[in-house]
Amino acid sequence: MKSQIRKKLFFILPLSILASLLIFISCNTDGITESEYQIQYTRTAQLENVYENEILVLSNEFIQQTSLLETSIQEFKTTPTLVNLTKTQASWLATLKVWKQLELYNLGAVENSFIHFEINRWPTNSETINEHINGTETINEAFIASKGSSAKGISALEYLLFSSEENQEILNSFTTELNFERRLDYLLSLSNNLKTKANALLSLWENDKSDFISSVENGISGSQNQLTNAMITLIEEVIISKLGNPLGNNTGGIINLDDLEASRSITSLVIIQEHLNALKRCYNGDFLENEINWGYDNYLGLIERDDLDLSIIEAFNNCQTKIDAIHNPLTIELINNPENVENLQDAFRDLLVLIKVDMSNAIGTTVTINDNDGD
Incomplete structure (x- = not known):
């Protein structure tokens, strides 16, 4: 059903995207295949959506x-x-x-x-x-x-x-x-x-703006590629810095509350919740209600990987479930119920594998090396 909806909506383009694509096609003397055209279209729609309806909105x-x-x-x-x-x-x-x-x-x-x-x-x-x-x-x-x-x-x-x-x-x-x-x-x-x-x-x-939206090429210079790597980096930060270090992953399991981000304000879990909100919206492109929202899920549907889309959505939901299971600030939960924090970390690990390995391979992302490694 979801893929059918995608097909019906496929050729409803914002005017700016339509104009850029018509110029792109008319200037390409070698021509492109229909499949290549659809890939270019979906990437452009996704990038314009995330720029106009998320980055600019949040920045303002x-x-x-x-x-x-x-x-x-x-x-x-x-x-x-x-x-x-x-x-x-x-x-x-x-x-x-x-x-x-x-x-x-x-x-x-x-x-x-x-x-x-x-x-x-x-x-x-x-x-x-x-x-x-x-x-x-x-x-x-x-x-x-x-x-x-x-x-x-x-x-x-x-x-x-x-x-x-x-x-x-x-x-x-x-x-x-x-x-x-x-x-x-x-x-x-x-x-x-x-x-x-x-x-x-x-x-x-x-x-x-112009460079971000128009960089639809594969490789590390492409904006979709950079966006995917940004998601990977943030998920790894949650796993390692925001959960792993306080859990004592590198200190033999010795809990260290001082390693919690924003422990003075008792907002460590709030931060992780906001990260999860942003990551999920970035994935599905659902920044505005009652709009055609282009995200990675549309791209996966285009390449007939709706199965992977369902797995990723399930992983996001599982992360939310594990957050909801924590009823105290992390400063308290780490002492009284550390297993709940470990379960949350494991949920983000599952999400990381799906984004960093499965989705990146499916859409052709070049995963760049960073200081984190959440595997």
Whole structure:
């Protein structure tokens, strides 16, 4: 049934895709086969869908959230109360959720700019942050911009806004402790810089739009190839860095809560959920409701691999089931029910094999080597 729907929808093209394909065909003096034409069409439709309906949408939402966060921090700096601290923490969390979806799309010109490191590099360097706060240089956005990525961005904001102590203790660090005024300056300057980087990220994507959508060739320079590798990289990060290290995979099974990303804010599982949301949407292209959404599933249908599509969807659903089975923050679950975290890691391992091996082989992806290896 799904493949029949694909065939009925196949020739309903957005005008921009139709125009680019007509130019492509008319300029190709050697001609292309119908199969090649369908492959080019599906890739172009998929890339335009992910660019217009996910990357641009998330980038603009990220700008909006960083602006709201900046405003919230300014209000907290002016009136440092528990109420305003709680509002700022909530605004930080909203910003984090958007970023952890957008983080998937670190490819092409964006990857080459290293801007993702400027926005969120984990773990943050708390020692360096404290050295800056206890120093004498004027703290403003220019100061933050001149410093290394491990002392700024989303993780640095988390370090200042959250801790294992009660919120009153956090508030005291901004009101009564040594250099509290410089701490407030650092907090606000971090938010200024983050908003600047959010706008710079959108500009990078807008400038790269044409190259991203038109790069439909096979090989490492093709955008679909880069997108697939970005999915693989993120899944491996979940398996190794976000779950494996805290589980003690490299330390003989010794649980290490300090290896959890965003453990101060108790949002480690929230991050993994946002990653899963982004990965699944990237796979099936379902960014908007009631639209023709082109994704990898359409491509697999084109090459008659609906069986693999079903397996991948089942793997995504299994990951969600394992997340839903965890009813505590990972800081608690790792101690009380580590088997649930192991089950989640295994579910992502199954997903990795399907994406990295089965799907990549089916669609002709060249898998590139990265620092992770989730096998």
